[in-house]
Amino acid sequence: MARPNYKASVLLVEDEEHLHETLRLNLELEGYEVTSAYDGSQAMKSIQQEYFDVIVLDIMLPEMDGISVTESVRLQNNDVPILILSAKNTPADKITGLKKGADDYLTKPFNLEELLLRVDKLISKNKRIQDRETVGDTYTFGSNKVDFKAQEATIKDGSVISLSKKEAMLLKLLVENKNEVVTREKILQTVWGYNVYPTTRTIDNFILNFRKYFEEDTRNPRYFHSVRGVGYKYTE
Incomplete structure (x- = not known):
């Protein structure tokens, strides 16, 4: 169950402007708080400054690619869920992404509804892990x-x-x-x-x-x- 008035926060990392705006708009319509980054270093800066419920991350990025971003995040022991978006659709590419620490992998072109569903699932799963059995008073x-x-x-x-x-x-x-x-x-x-x-x-x-x-x-x-x-x- 979502907390009242709580908006889950999404870091959207995509350098293709048109796609970025489309995704941002749709994520906001779903009720998420969206922070934008257009390259890998900008993404890392945001991750170090803020907490996110999920990161939607393109692989082909300027400055630092999505795989390197994923690796760096995991090296910092940050277990934020990461959904990778990629134009690379071979099984080997997908395995690399998941091995480096991504939680999910979606190849372009993708269905927008599927992306929103996957984002929701990752946030819910993460929330369940965080809401461990609580101690009493x-x-x-x-x-x-x-x-x-x-x-x-x-x-x-x-x-x-x-x-x-x-x-x-x-x-x-x-x-x-x-x-x-x-x-x-x-x-x-x-x-x-x-x-x-x-x-x-x-x-x-x-x-x-x-x-x-x-x-x-x-x-x-x-x-x-x-x-x-x-x-x-x-x-x-």
Whole structure:
């Protein structure tokens, strides 16, 4: 189910202007928020600055082709769904695109309705993966107990502390993805909201606070870990 008033965001990367405008118009008519890029480097800049629910990406692009863009995105551990559009229609081309990290591959000329259907499916699938089974209002680990609703926690020494809204949100996100690395992009998208990017240091400070509250030994954390260059992880 889509969130009320939430418009899924699409990055459209296509250098052929007429096709770009046609696709943009149709995606907007479907209710998507569309950001345009006309070459590979422009696309990479947008991806580094914003969160997208899906990328519709042409292969033959100036500056940096679609395959290179896909590779770069995946190297950054960004798991945004990518739909490749290509005039190349041999099985080998398709396999290359999928091997490099694309989620879907559509050859030109394509049916517009099919493209819109595939975009919708990729967004829905991604949404389901992100909406993991949620934890309840309270969660206990070690000698700590967190009440997400009240935004407070009983910590290791028995005292009760207040949590800021963002602390509670980040804590819940990490717990819901227990034992898995949560990427910086996903944290920014979920906790700070779309397209609002604080620095990595901001998230690091939150993790340091969690260690101070909940860890017996802050230098050798058991629960809260930073994974350099990738993201953060809660383990139990």
